[in-house]
Amino acid sequence: MSLLFFSMIPENRETITDLEENNMKEMNYDTAIIGGGVIGCAIARELSRYDLKICVSEREEDVCSGTSKSNSAIVHAGYDAVPGSLKARFNTEGNRMMRELSKALDFSFIRNGSMVICFSEKDIPALNALYEKGVKNGVPDLSILTGDEVRTMEPNVTETAVAALYAPTGGIVCPFGLTIALAENACDNGVEFLFEMEVKDIRKTEHGYDLISEDKVIHTSYVINAAGVYADEFHNMVSEKKLRITPRKGDYCLLDKEAGTLVSHTIFQLPGKMGKGILVTPTVHGNLLTGPTASDVEDKEATGTTAKELSDIMVKSAWGVKNIPFRHTITSFSGLRAHEDGEDFVVGEVPDAAGFFDAAGMESPGLTSAPAVGVYLAELIAQKANAKKKEHFQETRKGIVNPQKLSFEQRAEMINKDPSYGTIICRCEGVSEGEIVDAITRTLGAVSLDGIKRRVRAGMGRCQAGFCTPKTMELLARETGKKIEDICKNRTGSNLLTGKR
Amino acid sequence: MEERELICICCPLGCPLTVRMENGGTTVTGNSCGRGAEYGKKEVLSPTRVVTSTVSIKGGDFVMVPVKTREDIPKDKIFDCMEEIRKALVSAPVSIGDVIIADCAGTGVSVIATRNVRKTEDI
Amino acid sequence: MTEHDIVIIGGGPAGLAAADAARKAGIEDIMILEREAYLGGILNQCIHNGFGLHTFKEELTGPEYAVRYIKMIEEENIPYLLNTMVLDIGRDKVLTIINRGEGLTTIKAGAVILAMGCRERPRGALNIPGFRPAGIYSAGTAQRLMNMEGYEVGKEAVILGSGDIGLIMARRMTLEGARVKAVAELMPYSGGLKRNIVQCLDDYGISLKLSHTVVDIEGKERVTGVTLAAVDEKRKPIPGTEEHYTCDTLLLSVGLIPENELSKGAGVQLDEITSGPVVNDRLETSISGIFACGNVLHVHDLVDYVSEEASLAGTSAVSYVKPRKEKTPSSQIKIKAAGGVRYTVPQYLDAENMEDQVKVRFRVSDVYRDRYISVYFDSERVSHKKRKVLAPGEMEQVVLKKESLAKYPDLKQIVVCTEVE
Known part of the structure; x- marks a missing residue:
């Protein structure tokens, strides 16, 4: 399969001249995935089971840099989506896959169960309808709890709760852990990741498509469009059946671990006359997360929080859960849901653009659905490309060892072997030098401070990198051979320093 | 006569000083110590700082x-x-x-x- | 597992002074645990002067002040471990520690002195809206990057918070060639010392915008600007007062939080106002044999008082390890903060076993003019002193004498408060 395309010569003479003049780097792949978010990485991982030459083109310096890093980190049970929709299908499937995947790829996932709280007797029919929807979608073990039952399970749920839908299969996941695990495993299985490559144009060629960035051109047979809020733009370059994605911004507040045990389940509010409500959930790392708001914005880069939305979070979250200690907020952030006009995921081959596959409109429950979407699209493409499964697919991936999860003796032994695990760099999260070096030097290693943070949590804690920034910067410079002035928070241009004496 | 209100920077007390300049002489009031008086005079004549x-x-x-x-x-x-x-x-x-x-x-x-x-x- | 009579967590000004006092009070076996690569703590990056007037009767820079104590420790041969983190204070004062050399080990302590200092409040605690680009630093982090590593953190800065670190950094960045465009302060008064407003802002023509806050941060990669707005009495931004500042850096100096995660883990009771342990007049926490001093106990503005307080923690730990006399059993008298006094340290006093005099330190809740600081023994006012100005940014103290307390054998409560008359 790959051999065929190595020898492929584009016939469009104009393109060749363009390329030569611009000194563009040319690359050939069977399949190119646009976007290194959780969806792109899930597809890459599943597709890497097959004997195909695959790349992921990502405009940022790392995977998991867009919506995948800024969301509720929830593995939805699946009662929310309209029965028969792609959202319903992939949500339920993704939820079912998550436990095994978390073991195979070594990322944090906890099935903590979720509750949808109903605040008024009048809304009980709506709660029952949600239950019915869940049953239709194949969500197992759903039940309706009384207000008192809810408060027995969750003492901090407000007195105003009259009933709740309880879904024991709801869960929480580390969204960075999941995305990075998928990416690393894909990479281990031969997928190439092209970072800081922003696709500017897509041209149809005789054998497929050319993806053109500022300095590169990718010749590929198949394209998978997993570009998040930008997926409509790429789709519309090749199809007459236009998509329109509106970024739906959601702000969040993340609270100190001190507040992390306020609730143990994910607490949703039943949408009612007061609006959609705000969720309150523990995270897999033991923090408390609350949000998101929902406001449609025009700018696809508008990831700034606003005062109004942050204050909305504080007001509305209190409807469902009392005593949320907002003074323990350690950070607030904002993510953009890729909301498509059709209200559903757009997954599959574009009817008027053969070989071009969409994974578009992947708003909630996108994170939950990612593994299932990955399997679905990978199979579709493999079939179309007539690709065989690889003989030596590496099914599992081992994450960075977290010494805090080892026994005293094991951890002592680890430091004995490599003393760098004995130097604590991030005191709030207890992250050692050794772990940070691991994050930088392993497969698809971190190249920015945010990359390190998402891999080993250095700087993720209560001081928000106040103490560890200088040291982490130095480790990153040391391990990558970069000058300290060139160390960035994330993408190019986000330099932490403006000079050195 | 010229008068200037200053905050003394000699110690954390931060005494409010009044410096009066008259006939080539200066008088400082509001200070709690000798260093304050000295600071007040210096500050109006030729201010100095440790860098x-x-x-x-x-x-x-x-x-x-x-x-x-x-x-x-x-x-x-x-x-x-x-x-x-x-x-x-x-x-x-x-x-x-x-x-x-x-x-x-x-x-x-x-x-x-x-x-x-x-x-x-x-x- | 090794054992030591007194283990001091933290080798900053508090830990060093506690160690010195403990040795002078006659304990040989002391161990200081320091997480940085050097002793002296935060003083190492506080290169400005103004330290030591009280302790050494001369004006020193932070590193110079630290060296005075480091020298004492070295001359007294008090052992210390650098680059060492305490992970846990367990039952029976068994500490789990980690470093490169020893790896993961435990230490059993006769007495523990908590001297871990504090950390800076991050942006999240203030809910400042906007983007999250590079160039947003807590003032202390920027101070470290500049003063310890010689880096330039930015060229044009706005500073939020007029606590001393914010003021000092405004001057420091200016001296290093950056333009500090404004210092904004949420409160109607500065949290810093008056002298610092004069010599850090006024000297360089930097404006201090009281009752202002940051309402937006711009920039996708690096900060490109911030918007300030005036706030009303409830500290809410007033629409229409927004002013935009182009800058590449936002420094936050918005408060310090005593770092008590270890204390909490050990079960030490904390004070909600100070965020530090509740202590008695010996600076002993709710767990007997665990003492606290310095910024981990409550945030100080003068290192001189940290040293003084830490010496008391040191000698108290010695009397715990080696009791000289039989402790007379006695009830703890509550020291209550009221009427404009936010908190007191200590919060309890043991009249039977107290020293001849005990300093009660406190902060007021607001700026007050021409008010009295009063002390009540139960309902009787025993002290009443007029003060021209009282400000939350400046720590105050009253002294309680054993001889006066002796006259009140049935005393239940001591109240420290401010009064208009």
């Missing part, structure tokens, strides 16, 4: 050595002084009180180290 900063150091267990002007220097010389400090480069070892720049920016005041920096073999 603290850092100087790059080679071959030591720190990459910067903190420094200060041994005495207060005229306020209008602060940036001239900083320019020399920013250009300076010394080698370890350095001890507290060592002169790093003699007569900084023509003030006649030297810049001295405020930390010991030990020599390390391999920096």
Whole structure:
């Protein structure tokens, strides 16, 4: 399969001249995935089971840099989506896959169960309808709890709760852990990741498509469009059946671990006359997360929080859960849901653009659905490309060892072997030098401070990198051979320093 | 007669001072100590400050050595002084009180180290 | 597992002074645990002067002040471990520690002195809206990068918070060639010392915008600007007062939080106002044999008082390890903060076993003019002193004498408060 395309010569003479003049780097792949978010990485991982030459083109310096890093980190049970929709299908499937995947790829996932709280007797029919929807979608073990039952399970749920839908299969996941695990495993299985490559144009060629960035051109047979809020733009370059994605911004507040045990389940509010409500959930790392708001914005880069939305979070979250200690907020952030006009995921081959596959409109429950979407699209493409499964697919991936999860003796032994695990760099999260070096030097290693943070949590804690920034910067410079002035928070241009004496 | 209200910067008390200038003489009130009286006079006649900063150091267990002007220097010389400090480069070892720049920016005041920096073999 | 009579967590000004006092009070076996590569703590990056007037009767820079104590420790041969983190204070004062050399080990302590200092409040605690680009630093982090590593953190800065670190950094950045465009302060008064407003802002023509806050941060990669707005009495931004500042750096100096995660883990009771342990007049926490001093106990503005307080923690730990006399059993008298006094340290006093005099330190809740600081023994006012100005940014103290307390054998409560008359 790959051999065929190595020898492929584009016939469009104009393109060749363009390329030569611009000194563009040319690359050939069977399949190119646009976007290194959780969806792109899930597809890459599943597709890497097959004997195909695959790349992921990502405009940022790392995977998991867009919506995948800024969301509720929830593995939805699946009662929310309209029965028969792609959202319903992939949500339920993704939820079912998550436990095994978390073991195979070594990322944090906890099935903590979720509750949808109903605040008024009048809304009980709506709660029952949600239950019915869940049953239709194949969500197992759903039940309706009384207000008192809810408060027995969750003492901090407000007195105003009259009933709740309880879904024991709801869960929480580390969204960075999941995305990075998928990416690393894909990479281990031969997928190439092209970072800081922003696709500017897509041209149809005789054998497929050319993806053109500022300095590169990718010749590929198949394209998978997993570009998040930008997926409509790429789709519309090749199809007459236009998509329109509106970024739906959601702000969040993340609270100190001190507040992390306020609730143990994910607490949703039943949408009612007061609006959609705000969720309150523990995270897999033991923090408390609350949000998101929902406001449609025009700018696809508008990831700034606003005062109004942050204050909305504080007001509305209190409807469902009392005593949320907002003074323990350690950070607030904002993510953009890729909301498509059709209200559903757009997954599959574009009817008027053969070989071009969409994974578009992947708003909630996108994170939950990612593994299932990955399997679905990978199979579709493999079939179309007539690709065989690889003989030596590496099914599992081992994450960075977290010494805090080892026994005293094991951890002592680890430091004995490599003393760098004995130097604590991030005191709030207890992250050692050794772990940070691991994050930088392993497969698809971190190249920015945010990359390190998402891999080993250095700087993720209560001081928000106040103490560890200088040291982490130095480790990153040391391990990558970069000058300290060139160390960035994330993408190019986000330099932490403006000079050195 | 001219009168100026000042906040004394000699110690954390921050006494509110009133300095009266009359017939070539000055009187200070509001001070709690002798240093305050002196500061008040100086501040209206020729204000001075101690400048603290850092100087790059080679071959030591720190990459910067903190420094200060041994005495207060005229306020209008602060940036001239900083320019020399920013250009300076010394080698370890350095001890507290060592002169790093003699007569900084023509003030006649030297810049001295405020930390010991030990020599390390391999920096 | 090794054992030591007194283990001091933290080798900053508090830990060093506690160690020195403990040795002078006659305990040989002391161990200081320091997480940085050097002793002296935060003083190492506080290269400005103004330290030591009280303790040494001369004006020193931070590193110079630290060296005075480091020298004492070295001359007294008090052992210390650097680059060492305490992970846990367990039952029976068994500490789990980690470092490169020893790896993961435990230490059993006769007495523990908590001297871990504090950390800076991050942006999240203030809910400042906007983007999250590079160039947003807490003032202390920027101070470290500049003063310890020699880096330039930015060229044009706005500073939020007029606590001392914010003021000091405004001057420091200016001296290093950056332009500090404004210092904004949420409160109607500065949290810093008056002298620092004069010599750090006024000297350089930097404006201090009281009752202002940051309402937006711009920039996708690096900060490109911030918007300030005036706030009303409830500290809410007033629409229409927004002013935009182009800058590449936002420094936050918005408060310090005593770092008590270890204390909490050990079960030490904390004070909600100070965020530090509740202590008695010996600076002993709710767990006997665990003492606290310095910024981990409550945030100080003068290192001189940290040293003084830490010496008391040191000698108290010694009397715990080596009791000289039989402790007379006695009830703890509550010291209550009221009427404009936010908190007191200590919160309890043991009249039977107290020293001849005990300093009670406190902060007021607001700026007050021409008010009295009063002390009540139960309902009787025993002290009443007029003060021209009282400000939350400046720690105050009253002294309680054993001889006066002796006259009130049935005393239940001591109240420290401010009064208009």
